[in-house]
Amino acid sequence: MPLSLLNAPNLGITPSASEVITKHLRDAIVSGHFGEDEPVRQDDIAKLFNVSKIPVREALKRLEAEGLVVFQRNKGAVVTRISEPDLAQMFEVRILLEDKALRLAIPNMTIATFAQAEGICAEFIGEHDIGRWAELNWALHACLYEPAQRPYLINLIRSIHDKLERYLRLQMSLSEGKDRADLEHREIIAACRARDVERAAALLEQHITGVCRSLFEHLPGRR
Numbered sequence: 001m002p003l004s005l006l007n008a009p010n011l012g013i014t015p016s017a018s019e020v021i022t023k024h025l026r027d028a029i030v031s032g033h034f035g036e037d038e039p040v041r042q043d044d045i046a047k048l049f050n051v052s053k054i055p056v057r058e059a060l061k062r063l064e065a066e067g068l069v070v071f072q073r074n075k076g077a078v079v080t081r082i083s084e085p086d087l088a089q090m091f092e093v094r095i096l097l098e099d100k101a102l103r104l105a106i107p108n109m110t111i112a113t114f115a116q117a118e119g120i121c122a123e124f125i126g127e128h129d130i131g132r133w134a135e136l137n138w139a140l141h142a143c144l145y146e147p148a149q150r151p152y153l154i155n156l157i158r159s160i161h162d163k164l165e166r167y168l169r170l171q172m173s174l175s176e177g178k179d180r181a182d183l184e185h186r187e188i189i190a191a192c193r194a195r196d197v198e199r200a201a202a203l204l205e206q207h208i209t210g211v212c213r214s215l216f217e218h219l220p221g222r223r
Contacts, residue, residue, distance in 0.1 A: 018058035030166040036081040091212040104148035
């Protein structure tokens, strides 16, 4: 009897071992399971997933490209520590890029854009899983920037958000961090809806600057 293809898995979309390990390690790093400067031991990860070290090393190379780990002599892969000057520069670049994206996007925003943004805000404020807060935060920013029709620009912004995610989780978990983010997001949406480009851009800059200042005030083990 011939095999039926009806229930056969699509191997073309099945994630590889290295992709599964990459996601697991990325989540562990951004959630704080691995701390700054902590080694990510290939042998331990290989045993955990019952695989050879080859897909583990592939996963670590991907995370190195994302700026989450760095390879050091005699240590292997360790979780990156972003210095305070580098953090400040990353937020500075966020302001420059996201200001441009928002200005380009506002003229192209539609009723659907605002409905999607409001829906994300509602889900964000009702969510209790800290891990989802950063995801929804990016979803909202992406929703507001996509009408700019500048995918390369948005990908640059996304790469910075990915590098900052573990710090953004910390900032939003602080007292009133989540509520403050929701309020500021809604103010930005209101300015976009009114087509007030200058106000929306100013609110966005204040929002990003405020996140940066709050984060610097609460970074553990830092001045």
